[in-house]
Amino acid sequence: MYTQICTPVFSRYPSVRGVRTVLLVLGMSIFLFACNDDDDKKIDAPLLTVVVDESYTVDGDNWIFVTDLSGDVLDTKSYATGQTVTFNSSNEADKINVTIFQGHDSGNLKELSFRTYTNLDRGDSLTLRLTVTTPPASSPGEATIEITNYSDADNVPSSLVFSNTQGWNNSATAGVLDAVVTLPQSPADVLVSGYRSGVPVYNWVTALVTDDVVARDYATFDAFPKQIKLDYPGVTSGSMVGYYAGSTTPYFFSNSTQLDLTTFKTDAPTLGYLEGFDHYQTYVFNQNDAGTVSYYKTGSVNTSIAIPAFTFSLTNGDIKNFAFNFSEEYTYFDAQWQYQEDVNWVHWNIESEPGQFSGVTSIPTEIRSLYPQLDFSKLEYFGCTLTKFLDGRNYFDAVPRTSNQTPDHVEYYTFNPTF
Numbered sequence: 001m002y003t004q005i006c007t008p009v010f011s012r013y014p015s016v017r018g019v020r021t022v023l024l025v026l027g028m029s030i031f032l033f034a035c036n037d038d039d040d041k042k043i044d045a046p047l048l049t050v051v052v053d054e055s056y057t058v059d060g061d062n063w064i065f066v067t068d069l070s071g072d073v074l075d076t077k078s079y080a081t082g083q084t085v086t087f088n089s090s091n092e093a094d095k096i097n098v099t100i101f102q103g104h105d106s107g108n109l110k111e112l113s114f115r116t117y118t119n120l121d122r123g124d125s126l127t128l129r130l131t132v133t134t135p136p137a138s139s140p141g142e143a144t145i146e147i148t149n150y151s152d153a154d155n156v157p158s159s160l161v162f163s164n165t166q167g168w169n170n171s172a173t174a175g176v177l178d179a180v181v182t183l184p185q186s187p188a189d190v191l192v193s194g195y196r197s198g199v200p201v202y203n204w205v206t207a208l209v210t211d212d213v214v215a216r217d218y219a220t221f222d223a224f225p226k227q228i229k230l231d232y233p234g235v236t237s238g239s240m241v242g243y244y245a246g247s248t249t250p251y252f253f254s255n256s257t258q259l260d261l262t263t264f265k266t267d268a269p270t271l272g273y274l275e276g277f278d279h280y281q282t283y284v285f286n287q288n289d290a291g292t293v294s295y296y297k298t299g300s301v302n303t304s305i306a307i308p309a310f311t312f313s314l315t316n317g318d319i320k321n322f323a324f325n326f327s328e329e330y331t332y333f334d335a336q337w338q339y340q341e342d343v344n345w346v347h348w349n350i351e352s353e354p355g356q357f358s359g360v361t362s363i364p365t366e367i368r369s370l371y372p373q374l375d376f377s378k379l380e381y382f383g384c385t386l387t388k389f390l391d392g393r394n395y396f397d398a399v400p401r402t403s404n405q406t407p408d409h410v411e412y413y414t415f416n417p418t419f
Contacts, residue, residue, distance in 0.1 A: 045122060045123050046086050046087060046088050046122075046123060047066045047074055047075055047087040047088055047089050047093075047096055047122055047123070048064075048066050048075075048086070048087040048096065048098060048120070048122075048123070048124055048125070048126065049084065049085070049086050049087075049123075049124075049125040049126070049402075050064055050079065050084070050085045050086075050087075050125070050126045050127075050128065051084050051125065051126070051127045051128070051402060052079050052080065052081055052082060052083045052084070052085070052128050053081075053082075053127060053128060053129035053130070054081055054082050055129050055130040055131075055132050056081055056128045056129050056130055057130060058079070058080055058081045059102070059104045060102060060103050060104025060105065061078070061101075061102070061103040061104070061367075061370055062078060062079050062080065062101070062102050062103075063076060063077070063078050063079070063100075063101040063364070063366060063367055064076070064077060064078075064079055064085065064087070064098065064099065064100050064101070065077075065098075065099050065101070065364045065366075065367075066087045066089070066096050066097070066098055066099075067096065067097045067099070067360075067361075067362060068091060068093040068095075068096060068097070069093070069095050069096075069097065069118075069119070069358040070358070070361070071097075071320075071358070071359060071360055071361030071362050072091075072361075072362060073362050073364050074087070074089035074091050074093065074096070075087040075088055075089050076364040076366050076367075078366075079128075093122060094121070094122045095119055095120070095121065095122065096119075096120050096121075096122055096124075097116055097117065097118045097119070097120070097358055097360070098116065098117045098120055098126065099114055099115065099116040099117075099360070100114070100115045100116075100128070101113065101114050101367055103367075103370065103371060106345070108343060109340075109343055109344070109345045110343050110344050110345065110371075111345050111347075112344065112345070112346045112347075112371060112374065113347055113348075114346075114347070114348040114349070115348075115349045115350075115351070116348070116349065116350045116351070116360055117351050117352075117399045118350065118351065118352040118353075118356065118357060118358050119352065119353065119356045119358065120396075120399065120401075124401060125401060125402035125403065126399070126400050126401055126402065127400055127401070127402045128400060129400075136166050136184065137184070139166050139182045139183055139184065140183055140185060140186040140210050141182075141183060141186065141210030141211065142180050142181060142182050142183065142210065142211070143180075143181055143183055143208045143209065143210060143211060143212040143213070143214070144178055144179065144180050144181075144212065144213045144214070145162070145178075145179045145181060145190070145192065145205055145208075145214050145215075145216060146176055146177065146178055146179075146213065146214065146215045146216065147160070147176070147177040147179065147192075147215075147216050147217075147218050148175060148176050148177075148215065148216075148217055148218065149175075149217045149218050149219045150175075150177070150196075150218035150219075151196075151197070153197070153262060153263045153264070154194070154195065154196055154197070154218075154262055154264070155261045155262045156172075156177055156194065156218060157170045157171075157172045157177055158170070158261060159194050159195065159258040159259070159261065159262065160177075160179065160192060160193070160194040160258075161192070161193050161194065161252045161255065161258070162179060162181050162190055162191070162192055163190065163191040163192075163193065163249075163250065163251040163252045164184060164188055164189060164190050164191060164249055164251065165181040165182055165183060165184065165188070165190055166182040166183070166184055167181070167182045168180060168181040168182065179192075181208075183208065183209075183210060184249070186208075186209045186210045187206075187207040187208055187209045188207075188208050188209075189204060189205070189206045189207065189208070190204070190205045190206075190208050191203075191204060191205075191251050191252075192204075192205060192216065192221075193252060193253055193254060193272075194218075194221070194258055195254070195258050195259050195262065195264065196218065196219075196221060196223075197264060198259065198262075198264035198266065198269075198270070199223050199270065199272075200223065200224045200227065200253070200254040200270060200271065200272030201221035201222060201223050201224065201272075202221060202222060202224055202253070202272070202274070203216055203220075203221045203222065223272065224253060224254065224272025224273055224274065225272075225274070225275070226272065226273050226274065226275060226301075227270050227271065227272045227273075228240075228270065228271045228272075228273075228301075228303060228305070229268065229270050230256070230268055230269055230270065230271065230284060230286075230305075231268040232268070232286050232288075232307040233288050233309070234267070234286050234287050234288030234289070235267045235286070235287045235288075236256075236267060236268060236269065236284065236285065236286045236287075236307070237256040237257060237269065237284075237285050238255075238256055238269070238271050238282070238283055238284040238285060239252070239254065239255040239256065239257075239271070239281075239282075239283050240253045240254055240255075240271045240272070240273045240280060240281070240282050240283075240301075241253065241280065241281040242273065242274065242277030242279075242280050242281075243277060243278060243279050243280070243281070244277060244278055245278040245279075250281075251274075251277065253271070253272055253273040253274060254270075254271045254272045254273070256269035256271065273301065279298060279299050279300070279409065280297075280298070280299065280300065280301050281296075281297070281298050282295070282296070282297045282298075282301065282302060282305070283295070283296050284305055284307070286307045288309075289418070290309070290310055290311060290312065290417060290418060291310075291312065291415065291416045291417040291418040292415070292416045293307050293308060293310070293413060293414070293415055293416075294413065294414045294416075295307065295412075295413055296410070296411070296412055296414075297409075297410070297411040297412075298409050298410050298411075299408075299409030299410075299411070300409075302411075308328055308413070308415075310326065310327050310328045310415055310417070311325075311326070311327040312324060312325070312326050312327070312384075312386075312415070312417035312418075313325045314381070314419065317380075317381035318381075319337045319348065319350070319359065319360055319376075319379050319381075320359035320360065320361055321359055322335060322350070322357055322359070322381075323357075324384065326386060326415075326417075328386070328388065328413075328415065329388060330354060330386040330387060330388045330415070331353070331354075331387050331388050331389045331393070331394060331395055331398070331412075332351055332352060332353050332354070332386075332387055332395040332398050333351070333352060333354075333384055333385065333386045333387070334349055334350070334351045334384070334385045334386075334387070335349065335350050335381070335383070335384040335385075336348065336349045336350075336381075336382045336383055336384070337350075337379035337380060337381055337382055338379065338380065338382045339375075339378040339379055339380055341373075341375075341378065342373075344373055346374065346378075346379065347382070348360070348379060351395075351398060351399065352395075353394075353395035363376060381419070382419075383416065383417075383419055384416075384417060384419075385414055385415065385416050386414070386415040386416075386417075387412055387413070387414050387415075388412060388413040388414075388415075389410075389411075389412045390411040390412055390413070391407050391409065391410050391411045391412065392407065393407065393410075393412075
């Protein structure tokens with residue numbers, strides 16, 4: 001019998017295999033230390049920062065809570081106007097859902113409102129603000145535009161629009177319309193627009209000064225030289241507005257709702273506009289069997305506006321597992337669930353990009369303790385709006401993130417399927 005006795009031999013110089021082993025162990029140690037360091041940084045990093053602007057309306061109970069993508073609550077905080085609120089968690093989640101909650105009395109109802117933004121990056125910053133409208137400067141006075149020779153069928157007293165004014169009051173007597181316009185400055189060039197026998201028409205009243213009385217013959221109004229026919233399946237409406245560079249004053253060219261109280265109301269109206277303005281605002285709204293499609297554009301005029309024929313089918317209307325099929329490409333959706341019970345009206349909106357929806361599964365105890373009547377299981381699907389940006393923006397540009405910048409000119413579709 002042969003027995004091999006292995007005696008360890010120690011040398012001053014490690015073998016090649018030993019060197020490899022030492023290097024491997026050293027490398028793994030460095031890797032583990034690096035991973036732990038990254039994890040520590042992730043845990044130390046705030047989940048979210050929310051800046052509440054002074055303009056933001058805060059009424060009643062106001063909370064924000066952050067969850068991971070599985071729906072587990074990571075942090076919950078109340079907020080108030082003018083605050084900056086930071087959310088933290090030891091959870092290593094690098095993607096989060098953020099829900100803004102407001103609870104307040106709305107007349108005879110207790111309105112409980114939730115809005116969730118999904119799949120945000122850890123460390124993101126949101127800003128809650130309202131658009132503040134600057135009131136117009138004081139007016140130097142009023143002037144009167146007398147309009148004659150119009151047909152009763154055109155319903156001129158209620159259908160004319162007067163641009164570059166601070167408002168107007170119409171009164172008609174014996175076939176003469178007296179439009180008293182409030183001037184933004186004196187003199188001012190006022191654009192009068194309307195529809196004559198269903199055709200969009202206009203007239204300039206230039207250099208109008210305070211206390212002027214100027215006469216215009218409606219039969220001599222010019223048809224807009226540029227026109228767009230809104231001829232699509234279903235019922236369509238629309239409007240066009242122009243702006244000069246450096247000015248926020250809108251010049252209203254045509255709005256098909258001006259036809260609504262006339263005998264020329266149609267499902268396929270025509271919009272008119274004038275060239276020479278620096279940018280335009282175009283809006284088209286179409287309603288058909290599938291639902292509604294809206295098109296909105298600022299900048300140049302799109303003379304060939306397409307209204308896509310879409311299909312939509314709901315495959316799961318549960319808020320935890322929402323799923324659907326949609327025939328068009330889109331940037332993000334905004335779906336709503338709600339229920340009303342006694343005096344409680346609960347509604348929950350979720351915004352998410354395609355293929356990235358994470359179900360909502362939790363309500364923080366802080367909110368449940370305030371509103372024990374909340375019943376998550378009673379939420380019912382109430383519709384979905386799908387938005388398609390054509391101006392280069394993405395889903396995250398629809399979230400009120402601090403870093404967002406709206407492009408100078410925007411263009412997008414919104415789809416509201418019938419349900």
